[in-house]
Amino acid sequence: MSDATRTTEQHDQPELKRVMGPKLLLLFIIGDILGTGVYALTGQVAAEVGGAAWVPFLVAFAVALVTACSYLELVTKYPQAAGAALYVHKAFAIHFFTFIVAFAVMSSGITSASTASQAFAANLALVFGIDASKTLIMVIALAFMALIMAINFRGASESVKTNVVLTLIELSGLLLVILVGFYAIGGGNADWGRVVAFETPDNKNVFLAVTTATSLAFFAMVGFEDSVNMAEETKDPSRIFPKIMLTGLGVTAVIYVLVSICAVAIVPVGELADSATPLTLVVERGAPGIPVDTLLPIISMFAVANSALINMMMASRLLYGMSKQAVLPPFLGKVHPKTRTPYAAIIFTTVIAFALIAYVSYASVDTIALLGGTTALLLLAVFAVVNVAVLVLRKDHVEHDHFVTPTALPIIGAIACAYLVTPLSGRAGQQYQVAGLLLALGIILWAITWFANRAIRGERTYVKDPTDLK
Numbered sequence: 001m002s003d004a005t006r007t008t009e010q011h012d013q014p015e016l017k018r019v020m021g022p023k024l025l026l027l028f029i030i031g032d033i034l035g036t037g038v039y040a041l042t043g044q045v046a047a048e049v050g051g052a053a054w055v056p057f058l059v060a061f062a063v064a065l066v067t068a069c070s071y072l073e074l075v076t077k078y079p080q081a082a083g084a085a086l087y088v089h090k091a092f093a094i095h096f097f098t099f100i101v102a103f104a105v106m107s108s109g110i111t112s113a114s115t116a117s118q119a120f121a122a123n124l125a126l127v128f129g130i131d132a133s134k135t136l137i138m139v140i141a142l143a144f145m146a147l148i149m150a151i152n153f154r155g156a157s158e159s160v161k162t163n164v165v166l167t168l169i170e171l172s173g174l175l176l177v178i179l180v181g182f183y184a185i186g187g188g189n190a191d192w193g194r195v196v197a198f199e200t201p202d203n204k205n206v207f208l209a210v211t212t213a214t215s216l217a218f219f220a221m222v223g224f225e226d227s228v229n230m231a232e233e234t235k236d237p238s239r240i241f242p243k244i245m246l247t248g249l250g251v252t253a254v255i256y257v258l259v260s261i262c263a264v265a266i267v268p269v270g271e272l273a274d275s276a277t278p279l280t281l282v283v284e285r286g287a288p289g290i291p292v293d294t295l296l297p298i299i300s301m302f303a304v305a306n307s308a309l310i311n312m313m314m315a316s317r318l319l320y321g322m323s324k325q326a327v328l329p330p331f332l333g334k335v336h337p338k339t340r341t342p343y344a345a346i347i348f349t350t351v352i353a354f355a356l357i358a359y360v361s362y363a364s365v366d367t368i369a370l371l372g373g374t375t376a377l378l379l380l381a382v383f384a385v386v387n388v389a390v391l392v393l394r395k396d397h398v399e400h401d402h403f404v405t406p407t408a409l410p411i412i413g414a415i416a417c418a419y420l421v422t423p424l425s426g427r428a429g430q431q432y433q434v435a436g437l438l439l440a441l442g443i444i445l446w447a448i449t450w451f452a453n454r455a456i457r458g459e460r461t462y463v464k465d466p467t468d469l470k
Helices: 003-012 022-033 036-049 054-077 084-092 095-127 134-153 160-186 192-196 206-221 224-233 237-266 269-274 278-286 292-324 343-361 367-395 408-421 429-457
Strands: none
Touching: 022 160, 022 224, 022 237, 036 054, 036 095, 036 206, 036 237, 036 269, 036 278, 036 292, 036 367, 054 206, 054 224, 054 237, 054 367, 054 408, 084 095, 084 367, 095 134, 095 292, 095 343, 095 367, 095 429, 134 292, 134 343, 160 237, 160 278, 160 292, 192 237, 206 237, 206 367, 206 408, 224 237, 237 269, 237 278, 269 278, 278 292, 292 343, 343 367, 343 429, 367 408, 367 429
């Protein structure tokens, strides 16, 4: 198909309805960032740096902030719902590289949802007072992922109203932790001295401990990049995106820092690290009269369920988009005739999630930390590339006004993200194994498709239109 024909067909398609103003966009961004990370990984972050658990969250916010500025320049310059794949394709025009970036984003959705399934299982066991073994947690996590698949099959979509409700539920749990923390600190039932005490593992200096913890804490900051996929449904995106995205990041950073301060002030670091539901433990200690043993786990379950559904929907749709562009096998592009959902891609991504859940359940590591860290690893690699893409695309001028980030920020962002990707940051080796296996699967699928396209149809394998990878 010629570019002219493709352009004509695109113009014949109706535009997406622009329904999101500043308030709804702000709630979308906050809701997308809040969720599994802070509920599940606060104890693991504290285990790396001791009472100064707020420091890695603050550093993760700084890295996210400079990268968000790069995304802001790109989304206001190219207000199309495609995200990193579009920006990388415009900057480098290397089809295989565009595919790898898109597949990495897709894989991060699966690892994020798998992290959420583990957190959901731990909270469900707490609600029902079950002393769950690793095997039982795995079974619950698999059942939860199967439920997510069933909802995905029925065509459930992330509506603005649903996002608002779930965001408010997520916020209520974190605000409860903060209020209880202030109450305990004000009543003298907390150890304020722990908040400024660095306690690092024996084999790590402070810098390495902070970067290791930041690699985990960054999982709690991801989500802001998803908002660029709402560009075509946002009113006047070039004008409102910069202020709203930066406000959303700022709000979540304040919440995370306050939550981490309250957590370590109330509960000793060792107990936080050993708990599968650290924030529930914080409220139990800070305000014993609150029936939090049921309330907060239920709130946490809402938060992680929302995260899992959004990420699995994103992963399956992205896989479907790559199949429709003939860069992945055609069977992944099959659509159910009744529900009109990409059922083959949904099954395929769910099978990968099942495999990840089973693998980490029997690995001798913290499962949530491994999957959360792998999610951050994949996205940090993508963010490093996006920060470079901003600088490359400076030579591409557009007619409308758009946000321009100071040149120093994408340079800092690229260096910081690249460093946090490397083993020098203290990242666990198993995270590279999981990420490598996922990307290897993508490369194998690409190679199979390339051979089929070349040998059977005599066609090239390339990303034809990055705006359809969504």
